[in-house]
Amino acid sequence: MTDVLRRPAGPPPRATGQRRDDVLRKLAHERHLWLATTGPDGPHLIPLSYFWDGESLLMTTREASRTVRNLREQPRARAAIGTGTDVVLVDGEVHVERAGDLDPIVFRRLPLHPDRVPGTVALRLAADTIQAWRGVHEIPGRVVRERGRWLS
Amino acid sequence: MTDVLRRPAGPPPRATGQRRDDVLRKLAHERHLWLATTGPDGPHLIPLSYFWDGESLLMTTREASRTVRNLREQPRARAAIGTGTDVVLVDGEVHVERAGDLDPIVFRRLPLHPDRVPGTVALRLAADTIQAWRGVHEIPGRVVRERGRWLS
Numbered sequence: 001m002t003d004v005l006r007r008p009a010g011p012p013p014r015a016t017g018q019r020r021d022d023v024l025r026k027l028a029h030e031r032h033l034w035l036a037t038t039g040p041d042g043p044h045l046i047p048l049s050y051f052w053d054g055e056s057l058l059m060t061t062r063e064a065s066r067t068v069r070n071l072r073e074q075p076r077a078r079a080a081i082g083t084g085t086d087v088v089l090v091d092g093e094v095h096v097e098r099a100g101d102l103d104p105i106v107f108r109r110l111p112l113h114p115d116r117v118p119g120t121v122a123l124r125l126a127a128d129t130i131q132a133w134r135g136v137h138e139i140p141g142r143v144v145r146e147r148g149r150w151l152s
Numbered sequence: 153m154t155d156v157l158r159r160p161a162g163p164p165p166r167a168t169g170q171r172r173d174d175v176l177r178k179l180a181h182e183r184h185l186w187l188a189t190t191g192p193d194g195p196h197l198i199p200l201s202y203f204w205d206g207e208s209l210l211m212t213t214r215e216a217s218r219t220v221r222n223l224r225e226q227p228r229a230r231a232a233i234g235t236g237t238d239v240v241l242v243d244g245e246v247h248v249e250r251a252g253d254l255d256p257i258v259f260r261r262l263p264l265h266p267d268r269v270p271g272t273v274a275l276r277l278a279a280d281t282i283q284a285w286r287g288v289h290e291i292p293g294r295v296v297r298e299r300g301r302w303l304s
Contacts, residue, residue, distance in 0.1 A: 032236025036197040038190040042228035045188035045197065047236040076194035084184025084199040111288070136263070 013138045016151050020144045023088055023132050026081060027052040031109065033090075034080040035059070035125075039070035048123075050079075051106040055148070057090060057125040060099050060112040064119060071096055071123070079125055085134060092128035096121050165290045168303050172296045175240055175284045178233060179204040183261065186232040187211070187277075189246075191222035200275075202231075203258040207300070209242060209277040212251050212264040216271055223248055229277055237286060244280035248273050 014022065036045045044066050048059045057079055061067055071077065075093040082088045099114040099122040107113055114120040130145035132138075144151055166174065188197045196218050200211045209231055213219055223229065227245040234240045251266040251274040259265055266272040282297035284290075296303055 034186050034188075034197065034232050034236075036186075036188040036195040038195040042226055043188040043190040043195055043230055045186065045230045045232050045241065047232070047239050049236065074194055078195050078197040080186050080197050080199070084186075084201065087199050089197065 010135070010137065013141060014134070016141060016144055019132045019138075019141075020150050020152075023130060023144055026086075026088055027057075030081050032081075033057065033059075035067065035123075036078045036080070037067050037070035037094075038074050038076075039066065040073075041066070044070055049110050049112075051109040053106070056092075056127060057123075058102065058106050058110070059123040059125070060102075060110045060114075060120050061123060062112070062117070062119050063096075063121045068096055068121060068123075077125055087131070087133050089131045090125065090127050090129070092126045095124045095126070097124055098122065162287070162289065165293060166286070168293060168296055171284045171290075171293075172302050172304075175282060175296055178238075178240055179209075182233050184233075185209065185211075185242075187219065187275075188230045188232070189219050189222035190226050190228075191218065192225075193218070196222055201262050201264075203261040205258070208244075208279060209275075210254065210258050210262070211275040211277070212254075212262045212266075212272050213275060214264070214269070214271050215248075215273045220248055220273060220275075223275070231277055239283070239285050241283045242277065242279050242281070244278045247276045247278070249276055250274065 031049055032047050033050050034045055035048050046067055051058045071094045077094045079090040099120045102122050112120045128148055131142040132144050133142045183201055184199050185202050186197055187200050203210045223246045229246045231242040251272045254274050264272045280300055283294040284296050285294045
């Protein structure tokens with residue numbers, strides 16, 4: 001990585017365990033993510049509130065949305081959390097579920113409730129792979145979770 | 153919009169002209185965007201630095217990247233700038249160009265320079281449609297630019 005060698009002295013890249021801890025803290029404290037899906041009209045990307053349950057990102061949205069139509073054809077999605085200087089990317093398959101079956105606690109974080117907005121569904125993105133970096137010097141070693149398991 | 157009617161009193165939705173001014177200010181001052189593309193492996197989403205030239209978002213990345221492979225097959229892309237509570241979404245086609253042909257001024261914002269990193273290409277996302285909202289009360293009227301023209 002030429003960029004790394006030419007980069008002015010800064011903090012060293014975080015070890016995998018530190019990144020995992022930072023990711024877990026971020027997942028617990030942030031409120032919104034960007035969800036990318038794909039379909040016949042090309043790429044789609046929307047902001048959604050989420051609840052992290054320890055294994056999956058839970059969201060609610062309208063069943064009639066382009067995101068849900070896309071996911072029924074191609075369940076793979078990528079979610080981005082954070083900023084361009086503190087990146088967390090989560091890849092996995094999204095299951096579309098009944099919003100009424102969610103644990104009521106998740107609605108502390110999710111604004112769209114099926115009792116108020118008919119046609120609301122739940123999205124469950126099971127975190128298969130997670131990457132995390134804070135600058136180009138952290139691109140190597142950016143994978144902190146793979147096939148649903150944290151790396152150490 | 154049931155959500156709007158039940159929303160506690162807050163700021164009224166911004167008029168289109170105000171949103172356009174806010175979007176232009178944001179485009180000038182933010183440094184990073186999330187770029188969603190699509191390809192045979194499903195949706196892709198990465199953070200990139202950008203330079204806004206008044207009509208397009210300019211970025212640099214590696215020619216060998218999945219983003220560039222995707223764009224050569226499906227040039228439509230969506231960029232997200234801001235946060236879940238101050239959303240700007242830009243849709244358009246992305247042209248892959250020679251990074252060496254860019255005006256040198258853009259490299260004040262773009263970290264990847266073709267002289268330092270061989271295989272760097274420029275991406276030019278021509279802003280066809282732009283949407284902007286700061287909460288569900290601003291979902292109606294969220295389109296501020298359409299077919300490459302600002303709405304008034």
